[in-house]
Amino acid sequence: MKPWTKRVVWALAVMALFSTLAPARQREPNSVYAERRAQLAAAVDGPVVLFGYTGNEDSSPSYVFAQEHNFYYLTGHNEEGAVLLLLPGRHNGGSPPAGPREFLYLPQRTDNFTRRERWDGPRLAAGDAGATEKLGVAMTAPFPELKAKVEELAKSYTNFYTLLPGQNERGYPHAANWLKWLKEAAPGANFREVRPLIAKLRMVKSPGELELITRATELSMDAHLEAWRMIRPGVWEYEVAARMRYIYQRGGCERDAYAPIVGTGFNSTVLHYNKVDAQIQDGDLVLMDVGCEFSGYATDITRTVPASGKFTPRQREIYEIVLAAADAAIAAVKPGARMAGQGEGTLTRIAQGVINSRGKDKQGNSLGRYFIHGLGHHIGLNVHDATEPGRALEPGMVFTIEPGIYIPEEKLGVRVEDMILVTETGAKVLTARLPRTPDEIEKFMAEARKAGGRR
Ligand code: GLY
Ligand code: MN
Ligand code: MN
Numbered sequence: 001m002k003p004w005t006k007r008v009v010w011a012l013a014v015m016a017l018f019s020t021l022a023p024a025r026q027r028e029p030n031s032v033y034a035e036r037r038a039q040l041a042a043a044v045d046g047p048v049v050l051f052g053y054t055g056n057e058d059s060s061p062s063y064v065f066a067q068e069h070n071f072y073y074l075t076g077h078n079e080e081g082a083v084l085l086l087l088p089g090r091h092n093g094g095s096p097p098a099g100p101r102e103f104l105y106l107p108q109r110t111d112n113f114t115r116r117e118r119w120d121g122p123r124l125a126a127g128d129a130g131a132t133e134k135l136g137v138a139m140t141a142p143f144p145e146l147k148a149k150v151e152e153l154a155k156s157y158t159n160f161y162t163l164l165p166g167q168n169e170r171g172y173p174h175a176a177n178w179l180k181w182l183k184e185a186a187p188g189a190n191f192r193e194v195r196p197l198i199a200k201l202r203m204v205k206s207p208g209e210l211e212l213i214t215r216a217t218e219l220s221m222d223a224h225l226e227a228w229r230m231i232r233p234g235v236w237e238y239e240v241a242a243r244m245r246y247i248y249q250r251g252g253c254e255r256d257a258y259a260p261i262v263g264t265g266f267n268s269t270v271l272h273y274n275k276v277d278a279q280i281q282d283g284d285l286v287l288m289d290v291g292c293e294f295s296g297y298a299t300d301i302t303r304t305v306p307a308s309g310k311f312t313p314r315q316r317e318i319y320e321i322v323l324a325a326a327d328a329a330i331a332a333v334k335p336g337a338r339m340a341g342q343g344e345g346t347l348t349r350i351a352q353g354v355i356n357s358r359g360k361d362k363q364g365n366s367l368g369r370y371f372i373h374g375l376g377h378h379i380g381l382n383v384h385d386a387t388e389p390g391r392a393l394e395p396g397m398v399f400t401i402e403p404g405i406y407i408p409e410e411k412l413g414v415r416v417e418d419m420i421l422v423t424e425t426g427a428k429v430l431t432a433r434l435p436r437t438p439d440e441i442e443k444f445m446a447e448a449r450k451a452g453g454r455r
Pocket of ligand 1: 300383
C-alpha cells in the first residue's frame with residue numbers, strides 16, 4: 001500500500017474504534033494545526049491577521065456559536081473573540097528574526113468576561129493557566145495588544161493577508177468590519193485576500209479530517225436507513241426529517257450540515273426544498289438530501305425512494321439514468337481528473353453525456369435540460385467547501401457526486417448524492433453502504449415493512 005493510502009486505512013480503522021469511545025466534539029492534535037500555520041506562513045510575504053467570530057454574528061435565539069472556518073482550520077479553537085496573527089516565513093528575502101512567529105490573541109479576563117461565562121459556560125482568556133499549551137501556539141496575548149502589534153508590523157511590511165469582504169460575504173459583515181479595523185491600524189498597507197491560500201490547503205484532507213467526515217457520513221447514512229423504515233403514504237415530510245435528525249444527533253452530530261430536504265412528489269423537483277410540511281402520497285417519490293456535521297465536519301447525502309416501496313416503471317427509468325450518470329462519473333475519478341471546466345473528459349461532461357443520451361421527457365426532448373445544477377462540490381468544514389477553481393483531483397480530496405433529473409410536470413425528481421474520497425488510484429465511495437440501486441432500495445423497504453417498519 002502507498003504511504004498515503006496506509007494512513008487513511010489506519011485512520012478509518014481508528015475511527016471505527018473511537019466512534020464508540022470518544023466524546024462528541026473532537027479536535028485534531030495541535031501539531032496538525034501548527035503545520036497548517038507553518039504552510040500558510042511559508043506562502044505569504046507579509047503578516048496574516050485572521051479574525052475568528054465574536055459570537056455577535058447572529059442574534060437569533062436558536063444560534064449556537066460555530067467558528068469562522070478558516071480560523072478553525074488553522075487553530076482548532078471554537079470560542080469567541082480570538083484573532084490569529086502569523087508572521088511570514090520569508091523576511092526581506094532572508095531568514096526571519098528570532099522570536100515568536102505566531103500569536104493567538106484572546107479576550108481579556110475582565111469582570112464582564114467572567115459574568116458572560118455564567119451565561120455561556122467557561123471560556124479561555126489570555127493569561128489563563130495553560131492556555132498557550134492547550135492551544136499549541138507559540139504565544140497567546142490579550143486582544144487589546146493586537147492593535148499596537150499591527151501598527152508596529154506596518155513599519156516593516158507592506159502586504160497584510162486577511163479575509164476581504166466580497167460577494168461571498170452574505171449576512172453579518174465580519175470581513176468588512178475587521179478590514180475597517182485593520183485599515184485604521186495600518187493605513188498604508190495593502191490588504192490581500194487570504195482565502196485562496198487557505199483553500200489550497202483545505203482541499204486536501206488530513207487523516208483527522210477524514211475521520212470526522214467519515215463519522216458524520218456514517219451517522220447520516222444511519223439516518224437515511226431509518227427514514228426508509230418509516231416512509232409510507234400518509235407520513236409527513238417533517239416526521240421523516242425529525243427522525244433523521246434524531247438519529248444523527250443522538251450519535252454525536254452537533255448540527256445539520258444544511259437544512260434537511262425531504263421532498264415528496266412535486267417537492268422532489270425543488271432543489272433546496274426545506275419547508276418539509278407536506279404529506280407523503282401513494283405513488284410519489286421521496287427525495288431526501290440530509291446530512292449532519294460531526295465536530296465541525298460536514299457530510300452531504302441524497303437518496304430518492306418510492307413512497308409505496310416500489311418504483312413505477314417511469315420512476316425506475318429516470319432513477320436508473322441518474323444512477324448510471326453517477327456511476328460513470330465515479331468510475332472516472334482518479335488523481336489528475338477534473339470535476340468541471342473545458343474538455344470532454346471532465347466528470348461533469350461524463351455525467352451530462354449519460355443523461356443526454358438516455359430517456360426522453362413527455363415531449364420527446366432529451367433529459368439534459370432537467371439536470372440543472374453542478375455535478376458536485378468539495379466538502380469539509382463547509383458543506384460547499386473552500387475550493388481553488390480548476391484544480392485537478394488529488395488523493396485526500398473529498399467531494400460529492402450528485403447528478404439529478406427534475407421534471408416538475410411529472411412531479412418527479414431524482415437525485416443520488418454520494419461522498420467521494422480520492423485515493424492514489426481512484427475513488428473510495430464513503431456512502432457505499434447506503435443502498436443505491438432500485439432493487440436494493442425496494443428490497444430494504446420490503447424487509448423493513450415485514451419487520452413492522454417504524455412510527
Ligand atoms: N445539500 C446541498 C447540496 O447538495 O449541495
Ligand atoms: Mn451536495
Ligand atoms: Mn446534498
